[in-house]
Amino acid sequence: MTSLMLVALQRGMKILYDCLEMLTAVLSKFKSYFRHFTISETGDKAVTWHGRNLTVHVAQIWLETLESMLTEAERARKKTVPTMDEYIANASVSFGLGPIVLPALYLVGPKLSEKQVESPEYHNLFRLMSTSRRLLNDIQSYERESKQGKLHAVTLQMLDRSGTSEREAIERISSIIISMRRELLKLVLQEKDSIIPRACKDLFWKMSAVMHLFYMNADGFASDEKT
Structure with missing residues (x-):
């Protein structure tokens, strides 16, 4: 990685940290509203069927999703670069599919x-769905995010394996x-x-399929193509 790329990465991480600090402050101010209309509403709807407080x-x-985002912000603030394994473990949560799929x-x-919900099977279903989609997102968005100085799997793969080219890094991540x-x-x-009902397991697979289509040929969130 060149010195210019490193400077851009550090600046981008600083911007990310500042944005997440602002987000955390906003969530703190409106946590009562947020809790009532998002978390409690979901729990109340489910309790009548499941017979327990969810x-x-x-x-x-x-909470785990926000904590994972703050972990990324802390890395940006301290200018630390995680290993590929450390990045994946945290990024699969910060990607944000947990609050969408799990409730x-x-x-x-x-x-x-x-x-x-505490079983290894349940957690493996989520881990595989979320991690694979996060890596796919990183492949499709790495050019844009590299220009913004953001950390992503492609760069880390190149750093973890000295001498690895950009193409080789993408191929390895694709195989994963x-x-x-x-x-x-x-x-x-x-x-x-x-022990997980098939209908629940299907939800993990369907979300994976949707995200696969979303990022199959482009960065779904930033694509200029019109559907």
Whole structure:
């Protein structure tokens, strides 16, 4: 990485940190409103069917997402560069699919016990869905984000493996995505020893498929193409 690229990366990370600080301040001021109309509303809708209070779990999902965003902000502030494994572990949560998919599982039909939502199967379904989609996003948006000085998987792959070209880094990340998607489908189709209802597992797969189409050929959020 050249000195100019490093300076751009540091500036971009500083901007990200400042923005997240502002976001945190806003959320702090409006946390009562946010909690009532987002977290409590979801929990209240689900409690009549599941027979237990789910608000705490929904709140925890949001908390983990915000904490992962703050972790990225702290890295930007301290100008630290994580390893690829550290980046993936945090980025899969900060990508933000948790608050979208996980609360919805309580509303799709089948009842979910506390044992089920704490099971390795449940967490693996989310990890594979979210991580593979985050990596796909990084591949499609790395040119734009590199210009903005943002940290992403392509750059980290090049740093982790000295001498790795941009093309080689993208190819390696693409192979990881394919492997994760296959593993996710295997979990969804698995019947033996599975404790997560198929309807819930299908939601993980459908979200993965939607995000795959969204980022298949371009950065879905920043694309100039009109549909």
